[in-house]
Amino acid sequence: MEFRQLETFVAIAKFKSYSKAAESLFLTQPTLSNHIINLEKDLGTTLINRSNKQISLTPAGKILYDYAVEILHVKENVGFKLDEYRGHFVGHIEIAASTIPEQYILPSFLTGFKKQYPDVTLTLRHLASDKIIDGILTEEYNLGVVGSKTTHGHLTFHSLTEDELALVVPNNEAYQAYETEIPWSELIKKPFIFREQGSGTRKLFEAALKKNNLGFRDLKVAAYIENTEVIKKCIMDGMGVSILSKRAIQQELLNDSLKALEIPDMMLTRHFYLVHHKYRTLSPLEIRFKEYLMEHSE
Template structure:
């Protein structure tokens, strides 16, 4: 048994796929299969169930997986300590974000962090808020930033920043308003472009409107779109109106490219959350990121918690 075999085994277990593990490790699929077969021969047991479309761990595989994680983390720590001693902190981090944090929150922090630690690299995946938790629990990624919160005993959520949704309309759109506030009944006369199901933005819109006198089912919805940026461009080009995060359109509003309104007696507010697994054994590079992130946003996260 060698380190490469364990690395391949952990990658296959995380992705539940030989092909995805091969892509992550820049290996061919036959090479990945060969490493797993050699490892099983050495262990004299079957580590992976291959009968179904999804690959799963056998009981023996689960035991080895727990040990493999510790062994690989110890190896990473040894390399980290040596590089830290020589003044060259490096490593790789995997993050996942919903659309707003990915585009408007994370980049500013990463610029500062990378200036301090230029040898640390990142993989940043995008997915809807409701899919971030499974990515973290599977250990395909370590940290996430999302705009909605769902209870899970193994996930820790940290309040990050407050966000507000505003109604945006094409610049030529005229709506009766008082200092930027409109009556909720005005929404019935507009054409809307909405986010697809699964996004934290859509969840907030649906929950807020459904608790009002104008539920979302009464709106004239022209399209459901996955991308927040695509929705903004559609509104800018006159296809309809939408509710979007204020931080994503503030500059466009100031330039007069679109108009924005708030709804009287109705608040579209939420928090963005930074999250990670309570069961995760952090590598030194991940700890360094967590410490820096906590300090940057004044979150008070203690690594030993």
């Protein structure tokens, strides 16, 4: 039984896909399959069900999985401690982040961490907040940064920074009459551009609407768009208005291409959180990155 075989086995269990596991380990699929076949021969048992399209672990595979994760963690810890002793850190960290953290918050953190640990490679994945949380629970990701918090007992959330949202409108004659806010009677007449379902920004606005006894049915929906930069361009072109983080429109506010308005009786503030699984051990490098974020966040 070799470390590479265990890494292959854990990756297949994690991704439930031979192709994704091979990609994550930078292996070809035939090499990946050979590792699993040889591991099963070494242990004298079948570890992965191959009778259907969906990959799953056999009872023996489920027994091995927890031990394999533990063995690999011990290996990683030993390597980290030796790197620490030599003053030379090497490894890889993957972070999943929702739109605003990915585009406007994490870049400076990643740059600072990279300067401190130049031989550590970083991967930043972009997903909606709910997909990140699902990925943490299913062990697809270890670390995530999200704009909404759940009460799931298997998750730990660490507050990183606060965020303020606003109604973003084009800075043109049609909106010159609104200096700082827009009344509800006028707002419901405006076409809205919304983020995709599962977005933390959209969830916050939906909750705020509900508190005011309103819902999407009371608004004119122009479009659903996932990309914040595209939404900003559509607002400038006159398609509609949207709820966006003020972090995303700093440049546009400075050059007067967009305008941020408040909505009466609607508080649109939130926190961004670092999230990880409460009962799964982070790698030493992931712990170091978590500590770095906590130390340098607001």
